[in-house]
Amino acid sequence: MAKLAISEKIAHCAPVDCGDCPIRHRAVCARCESDELELLEQIKYYRNFEAGQTVIWSGDQMDFVASVVSGIATLTQTMEDGRTQMVGLLLPSDFVGRPGRECAAYDVVATTDMVMCCFRRKPFEQMMVRTPHIAQRLLEMTLDELDAAREWMLVLGRKTAREKIASLIAIIARRDAALSMQGMRGPLVFDLPLTREAMADYLGLTLETVSRQVSALKKDGVISLEGKRRVTIPDMGRLLEEAGDDSDGGLLV
Amino acid sequence: MAKLAISEKIAHCAPVDCGDCPIRHRAVCARCESDELELLEQIKYYRNFEAGQTVIWSGDQMDFVASVVSGIATLTQTMEDGRTQMVGLLLPSDFVGRPGRECAAYDVVATTDMVMCCFRRKPFEQMMVRTPHIAQRLLEMTLDELDAAREWMLVLGRKTAREKIASLIAIIARRDAALSMQGMRGPLVFDLPLTREAMADYLGLTLETVSRQVSALKKDGVISLEGKRRVTIPDMGRLLEEAGDDSDGGLLV
DNA sequence: TAAACTCCTTGACTCAGATCAACCCTTGGA
DNA sequence: TCCAAGGGTTGATCTGAGTCAAGGAGTTTA
Numbered sequence: 001m002a003k004l005a006i007s008e009k010i011a012h013c014a015p016v017d018c019g020d021c022p023i024r025h026r027a028v029c030a031r032c033e034s035d036e037l038e039l040l041e042q043i044k045y046y047r048n049f050e051a052g053q054t055v056i057w058s059g060d061q062m063d064f065v066a067s068v069v070s071g072i073a074t075l076t077q078t079m080e081d082g083r084t085q086m087v088g089l090l091l092p093s094d095f096v097g098r099p100g101r102e103c104a105a106y107d108v109v110a111t112t113d114m115v116m117c118c119f120r121r122k123p124f125e126q127m128m129v130r131t132p133h134i135a136q137r138l139l140e141m142t143l144d145e146l147d148a149a150r151e152w153m154l155v156l157g158r159k160t161a162r163e164k165i166a167s168l169i170a171i172i173a174r175r176d177a178a179l180s181m182q183g184m185r186g187p188l189v190f191d192l193p194l195t196r197e198a199m200a201d202y203l204g205l206t207l208e209t210v211s212r213q214v215s216a217l218k219k220d221g222v223i224s225l226e227g228k229r230r231v232t233i234p235d236m237g238r239l240l241e242e243a244g245d246d247s248d249g250g251l252l253v
Numbered sequence: 254m255a256k257l258a259i260s261e262k263i264a265h266c267a268p269v270d271c272g273d274c275p276i277r278h279r280a281v282c283a284r285c286e287s288d289e290l291e292l293l294e295q296i297k298y299y300r301n302f303e304a305g306q307t308v309i310w311s312g313d314q315m316d317f318v319a320s321v322v323s324g325i326a327t328l329t330q331t332m333e334d335g336r337t338q339m340v341g342l343l344l345p346s347d348f349v350g351r352p353g354r355e356c357a358a359y360d361v362v363a364t365t366d367m368v369m370c371c372f373r374r375k376p377f378e379q380m381m382v383r384t385p386h387i388a389q390r391l392l393e394m395t396l397d398e399l400d401a402a403r404e405w406m407l408v409l410g411r412k413t414a415r416e417k418i419a420s421l422i423a424i425i426a427r428r429d430a431a432l433s434m435q436g437m438r439g440p441l442v443f444d445l446p447l448t449r450e451a452m453a454d455y456l457g458l459t460l461e462t463v464s465r466q467v468s469a470l471k472k473d474g475v476i477s478l479e480g481k482r483r484v485t486i487p488d489m490g491r492l493l494e495e496a497g498d499d500s501d502g503g504l505l506v
Numbered sequence: 507t508a509a510a511c512t513c514c515t516t517g518a519c520t521c522a523g524a525t526c527a528a529c530c531c532t533t534g535g536a
Numbered sequence: 537t538c539c540a541a542g543g544g545t546t547g548a549t550c551t552g553a554g555t556c557a558a559g560g561a562g563t564t565t566a
Binding site: 075077079080081083084085087088098100105106132135136138139140142143145146147149150151152153154156157158203204244246 | 328330332333334336337338340341351353358359385388389391392393395396398399400402403404405406407409410411456457497499
């Protein structure tokens with residue numbers, strides 16, 4: 001039954017013209033000219049995933065790379081004894097996989113329903129050699145991710161539980177504001193795309209601590225909640241202070 | 254006096270022929286053909302730094318990029334209240350700076366005497382557009398660093414103090430073995446290139462905890478020490494177990 | 507030759523966050 | 537209509553690492 005639902009979704013997913021693609025200007029193909037885009041169009045295919053589905057297991061053979069078109073996925077690492085750490089959050093336009101690498105290095109799990117634009121690895125690698133625009137954009141995106149990872153190292157290594165929660169909410173809020181173009185004026189409203197447990201895995205905390213600190217931030221008026229997931233931020237500056245960040249907001253990501 | 258010492262060193266540092274460069278096959282220029290190398294040779298210059306010297310302050314204008322030729326530097330981030338987190342360790346052949354970025358994002362500090370091979374940013378950026386071999390290699394190196402940063406996120410987020418120390422020692426040991434070609438057979442011997450405080454900054458710990466855990470690993474026979482810095486590892490497998498890693502050793506970095 | 511550093515170690519005490527446990531609410535089968 | 541499961545909250549208790557404090561060992565300065 002579940003399987004039927006999946007195939008149905010795949011059928012649904014008629015190939016989109018790259019020109020109409022929602023991530024056209026941010027993904028790995030962002031710099032491609034129309035002729036380059038046509039080549040990509042020939043080798044691309046779409047795949048759908050349901051919330052909760054594992055896209056790839058760490059260590060598995062991985063013979064494609066892909067862009068997230070819509071939905072959210074997590075990148076996690078697991079130790080033998082079961083401790084897990086999220087090492088990345090994949091949002092629309094983010095790139096999955098590494099050219100030149102056979103096997104996946106992390107588990108990739110869809111946290112919402114998701115659409116991915118995939119390319120078989122070999123043809124993609126060949127294209128990369130010929131079309132520098134793709135490699136250029138991929139370099140730029142990888143450098144951005146490296147900065148994000150390093151920023152996160154500060155969060156994991158030196159921030160308190162409360163600061164960690166505030167940092168995560170700030171990041172999601174900022175990303176959401178950028179996407180929905182609502183700007184930074186006035187109160188921000190959005191849904192947390194992660195369960196408490198996933199937040200804990202991202203922050204190097206337990207889910208109980210996450211729950212307690214979210215409650216504390218709510219009690220102190222830094223955020224307000226509608227249900228468990230819908231967050232309102234009355235004052236972004238205040239939130240950033242709580243996150244231990246420079247209250248001037250920092251750079252766009 | 255200190256200044257005199259520095260200028261003396263700069264004078265010392267006669268430009269080396271790229272063909273004889275110790276990092277020729279690992280640095281950002283690794284894939285360059287001899288004609289490309291000649292172009293690089295025209296725009297490169299060397300700079301020397303003494304142990305303890307700050308190479309760049311976070312936020313400063315940065316109009317060069319560079320490769321570490323010899324010595325070690327750290328990349329650190331600092332919060333307003335003074336908490337600091339190291340986000341990278343720069344070893345010979347590592348690349349510093351980001352094409353397309355005006356200002357440094359992190360503090361870079363030399364922990365040992367150091368030689369860097371520098372390129373003014375603008376000419377380097379222009380060269381990158383024309384010579385894909387440079388961009389290709391930089392992409393590869395950046396992807397490796399991203400993997401390293403993510404590995405470190407697991408260390409920071411989920412490992413105990415003892416595991417963190419073991420992980421750091423294992424990483425330094427492995428890098429050192431690779432460099433000195435002594436292979437993984439038999440006991441490894443090397444010097445810790447970091448003070449206890451720098452180790453603490455890397456691991457998200459206090460220097461007291463670092464000191465205690467180093468002593469504990471010594472007492473338990475996982476490592477042995479000669480002085481404060483010289484480490485011998487009788488059994489790498491044992492160390493990796495203590496680090497919480499798969500004892501099969503993992504991939505080469 | 508001592509004084510002043512820097513780097514490191516060790517002990518005693520504290521506390522933030524983990525652990526263990528109980529319980530609530532919502533959703534969706536059967 | 538109930539029951540099971542997933543997601544979330546809250547309380548009591550424990551503990552690993554932080555904090556504060558004293559002191560050692562080796563080097564450089566004067």
